[in-house]
Amino acid sequence: MKRDSLGRRLPFTILGVLFLAVMVFPVYWMVNASLQANGSAVSSAPFPARVDTSGYQAAFSQQLGNLGTSLIVAIGSVILTLVVAAPAAYALARFGLRGKGIVLLALLIAQMIPGIVIANALYTAFNDLRLLDSYLGLILADASLGIPFAVLIMRAFMLGIPASLVEAARVDGASQFRAFWSIVVPISRNSIITAALFTFLFTWSDFTFALTLTTSDKVRPVTLGIYQYLSGNVQNWGPVMATAVLASIPAIVLLIVAQRYIAAGALGGALK
Amino acid sequence: MTTIDAAAGRSRDLTSLRGAQRPEGRRARRRLGLTQWLFLLPALAYIVLFFGFPIVKNITMSFQDYGTRTFFTGEAPWVGIGNYLEVIRSSLFSTTLINTALFTIGSIVGQFILGLLLALFFRRRFPLAGVLRALLLLPWLLPLIASSAVWKWMLDQDSGVVNQTLLAIHVIPAPIPWLSSPDVALVAVIIVNIWLGIPFNVTILYSGLQDIPGELYEAASLDGATGWKAFRYITWPNLRPVVSVVLVLGVVYTLKVLDIILGLTGGGPANATQTLATSSYHYSFVDFTFGQGAAVSNILIVISLAFSIVYLRLNRRAVDE
Numbered sequence: 001m002k003r004d005s006l007g008r009r010l011p012f013t014i015l016g017v018l019f020l021a022v023m024v025f026p027v028y029w030m031v032n033a034s035l036q037a038n039g040s041a042v043s044s045a046p047f048p049a050r051v052d053t054s055g056y057q058a059a060f061s062q063q064l065g066n067l068g069t070s071l072i073v074a075i076g077s078v079i080l081t082l083v084v085a086a087p088a089a090y091a092l093a094r095f096g097l098r099g100k101g102i103v104l105l106a107l108l109i110a111q112m113i114p115g116i117v118i119a120n121a122l123y124t125a126f127n128d129l130r131l132l133d134s135y136l137g138l139i140l141a142d143a144s145l146g147i148p149f150a151v152l153i154m155r156a157f158m159l160g161i162p163a164s165l166v167e168a169a170r171v172d173g174a175s176q177f178r179a180f181w182s183i184v185v186p187i188s189r190n191s192i193i194t195a196a197l198f199t200f201l202f203t204w205s206d207f208t209f210a211l212t213l214t215t216s217d218k219v220r221p222v223t224l225g226i227y228q229y230l231s232g233n234v235q236n237w238g239p240v241m242a243t244a245v246l247a248s249i250p251a252i253v254l255l256i257v258a259q260r261y262i263a264a265g266a267l268g269g270a271l272k
Numbered sequence: 273m274t275t276i277d278a279a280a281g282r283s284r285d286l287t288s289l290r291g292a293q294r295p296e297g298r299r300a301r302r303r304l305g306l307t308q309w310l311f312l313l314p315a316l317a318y319i320v321l322f323f324g325f326p327i328v329k330n331i332t333m334s335f336q337d338y339g340t341r342t343f344f345t346g347e348a349p350w351v352g353i354g355n356y357l358e359v360i361r362s363s364l365f366s367t368t369l370i371n372t373a374l375f376t377i378g379s380i381v382g383q384f385i386l387g388l389l390l391a392l393f394f395r396r397r398f399p400l401a402g403v404l405r406a407l408l409l410l411p412w413l414l415p416l417i418a419s420s421a422v423w424k425w426m427l428d429q430d431s432g433v434v435n436q437t438l439l440a441i442h443v444i445p446a447p448i449p450w451l452s453s454p455d456v457a458l459v460a461v462i463i464v465n466i467w468l469g470i471p472f473n474v475t476i477l478y479s480g481l482q483d484i485p486g487e488l489y490e491a492a493s494l495d496g497a498t499g500w501k502a503f504r505y506i507t508w509p510n511l512r513p514v515v516s517v518v519l520v521l522g523v524v525y526t527l528k529v530l531d532i533i534l535g536l537t538g539g540g541p542a543n544a545t546q547t548l549a550t551s552s553y554h555y556s557f558v559d560f561t562f563g564q565g566a567a568v569s570n571i572l573i574v575i576s577l578a579f580s581i582v583y584l585r586l587n588r589r590a591v592d593e
Contacts, residue, residue, distance in 0.1 A: 012398035019390060020404050023470065027410055029433060030422040043431040088315030095308040103312065103319070105584070110323040112580045114528040116552050117569040120333070120562060121326035127343060144322040151315060176307045205415035207531040212557055223417045223531075230421055230535050237425045244418035251413035259406055262413070 030248070034059075034241035044237070055238025056246075063243045066225040069135075070204055070247075073221060076139035077203040078196050081146035086192060089154035090184055094163070104155075107148040115208035118144065123212055133218045141209040146199030153198075153265060157191035158184065194261040197254055204250055222247045327573070333566035340560045348563075355567040364543060364551065368568075372527070372547040375462055380522045382466035387473025387518075392503075394474070395481050405478065412471035420535025423464045427451055427536075454544035457537050461545050465532055469525075473518055480514030481507070513586065520583040527576050548572040 034055050035048035092100050122141055123132070131137030161184060169179040185192070210221040226247060229240045255262060334355050336348040359365060394405045411419065426432050427450035435447040450460040488506050492498070497505055530549050533539060539546040539554065546554075548568055556565025 006399070009396075009398040012393075012396050013400050013404075016393070016398065016401060016404045019393070020407055023408055023467070024410055026419065026422045026426060026467070027414070029426055030418070033422070033425060043436055044425075044433065084314040084318055087311040091308055091311035095311070097305075097308055097312065100312075103316065106319050106323070108584060109577070109580055110319060112524045112576055112583075113323060113327070114530075114549055114569070114572055114576060116528075116530055116549050116556075117330055117573050118322065118326040120552065120556050120565055120569050121329035122322075123556070124329065124333070124338075124562065125325070141322070144318065147315065147318055147322075176304070176311070180311070201413060205417070207415070207417050207534075211530075211534075212553075223415055226415075226417045226421050227535060230417075230424060231538060234425075240421055241425065244421045247418045248414045251415070252410070255406070255410055255413055262409060 027248070030241050030244050033237055034245045037236070037238055052238070055236075055242035058236075058239035059242035059246060062239065063222055063225045063246065066220050066222040067246060069219055070221040070223070072135055073138045073142055073206075073219075074200050074204040076135065077142040077146060078199045080139060080143040081150050081199045082192065082196060084143070085147050085150035085195065086154060086185065086188075087180065089151045090158055090180055092151065093155045093158035093161075094166070104152075107151055110144075110148040115145075116212075119208055119212040122209075126213055131213075133214050133216050135219055137213055138206075138209060138219060138221070141213055142203040142206050143199075145202040145206060145209075146195070149202070150195035150199055153195050154188060154191045157188055161187055190261070190264070193258070194265045197258055197261050198265045201251060201254065204247075330566045330569050330573070333562055334570050336563050338561075338563040338566070342562070351563065355563040359555075359564050359567045359571075364546065367543055368546050368548055368551045371458060371543075371545060372549075374458060375465070375529075375545075375547055376523055376526045378459075378462040379465040379469060379526050380519060382462065383469035383473045383522060384515075384519060386466065387470050388477050390470065390474045391477035391481055392507075394478055405474070408474060409471045411468055416468065416531035417535050419468060420464070420532050423467075424451065424536055427460055427464075451537050452541055454542045457541055457544045461533055461536055464536060465526065465529065468532065469522060473522070476514060476518050477511070480511050483514075484510045516586040517583065520579055520586060523579045524576055524583065527572060527579075548575070 029044070032046070032048055033044040035051050035053070036044050037052045037054055091097060092104060118141075126132045126137050126141075129137075131140070165187070166179050166183055169183050170176075174182070205223065206221065207223045207227065210224045211227065214220060214224065222243065226240065226243055229243070234240055333348075335350055335352060336342075337351045337354070338348045342348045390408070394401055426434050429435060429447050429449045429452060432450070434450070435444070438444045439447065448456060451457055484507065488510070489502055492502050492506050527547075528549060529547070530553060533545050533547060533550050534553070537545045539550040549572060552565050552568040552572060554565075555568055556562045559565075
């Protein structure tokens with residue numbers, strides 16, 4: 001390995017900061033514009049010299065309910081995803097089930113099916129089952145965004161759990177399920193958290209199902225609230241940007257607080 | 273795939289061991305098998321209901337006159353390949369297909385090249401490299417529709433910061449109608465999608481680069497291969513499996529894109545940014561002709577699946593190697 005002096009390495013840091021600045025500029029602009037009163041004919045100033053919170057006031061009064069809806073749907077989907085995916089991940093990692101190769105293949109392919117294809121069919125089914133415009137309908141549909149990913153990433157981790165650990169519990173008389181719950185789940189904590197975080201991000205950001213499986217204002221996630229702003233002629237970008245910032249907060253918080261889980265998930269999703 | 277087989281073999285051994293120890297071996301084993309399937313059952317049900325059913329339903333719907341009337345009367349008469357003919361003969365279809373190809377190729381090429389350059393850059397050791405690389409993920413984690421919103425404002429013809437900046441530094445003589453002119457709208461949408469895809473590409477390619485043993489470079493530098501030569505003869509050949517995976521996944525993900533296009537342009541102006549995915553949405557959920565929407569969906573899914581199969585083959589080879 002070459003050992004460069006700090007003086008020779010520092011220019012790279014500066015260059016790196018520049019690259020990053022270009023990449024996150026839109027995020028900065030979102031926050032910046034959300035703090036200004038932007039008539040459609042007036043450009044945003046580079047800095048919010050005089051902070052104007054009217055955008056946020058409008059966003060809160062118009063979108064608070066939608067943010068709540070997004071939260072309910074996302075949390076519901078995360079719980080459903082984990083309940084369905086964790087045991088399946090364990091079964092696919094540990095049991096010698098016939099045909100599990102096919103199940104794994106189906107999960108890989110499922111991740112690649114375009115959402116609009118699923119939405120087409122679900123709309124007709126949900127219409128018959130009266131699940132359109134319902135929390136339950138969106139939770140069920142959104143969990144499909146998380147389950148294949150969650151199974152694959154948790155399975156990849158569970159493959160590494162020594163079989164002897166579980167066997168020991170089984171010899172002590174624990175049922176399969178007890179052994180799973182009291183040994184496998186605690187050990188797999190990190191991969192479960194990764195699966196949960198990503199499922200939350202997927203479902204919180206969901207647009208396709210929100211757009212197609214709701215027909216009224218009754219159950220309306222915030223992504224659809226933003227879309228409604230955009231599909232009209234935007235007169236004032238303040239509230240739109242403020243809503244976009246509010247909708248982005250979970251991602252920003254998770255990136256800062258749960259960095260290592262995010263990195264693990266970003267890689268696991270693609271290569272496992 | 274090798275790991276799967278190894279794991280399967282391991283647990284099969286354990287199962288037979290256990291069976292031998294117990295007198296009521298066979299029945300216990302069958303009960304065990306049943307419990308094992310119970311672990312998998314909810315996920316199987318989910319796959320069938322939320323992935324299997326939609327695919328089958330899309331196929332049947334695509335051969336039916338499935339529209340507004342169907343939702344009132346329940347009738348959906350069979351029309352054979354009528355929906356496909358109507359969709360393909362529509363003047364929109366070739367536009368949609370070309371847009372989809374341009375959008376996908378443009379996005380992938382841009383994301384990959386910029387992603388690879390950034391990944392190579394971040395392989396150097398310098399202060400804050402880790403933090404900067406981590407923050408780079410931010411655009412990828414934001415809800416796509418929130419990103420679309422800010423880009424729509426940034427690309428605004430009269431007041432957007434992009435035109436303001438380009439005008440100020442005299443790169444362009446007049447404001448570019450990024451999202452309102454059929455000539456440049458697709459380019460604008462591609463630029464936004466490239467921006468969105470860079471973090472994913474950097475992350476995967478960077479981890480691929482980390483897996484290339486440092487000794488290879490040391491050995492090569494003794495032979496005088498550094499810089500471009502080192503990239504050409506060491507980095508690229510060793511990175512190839514990862515590159516294939518990134519490219520194929522990129523194509524599959526780009527074919528799906530709905531949020532960005534609907535948010536930025538709604539498929540317009542004059543269908544200049546209409547892709548197979550947005551077109552399927554329009555047929556089904558704007559015109560309420562689900563039969564035709566399903567036909568477009570099926571064309572989309574055939575293309576996606578073709579790439580998925582390529583991905584799975586590459587993935588298997590990458591694991592085996």
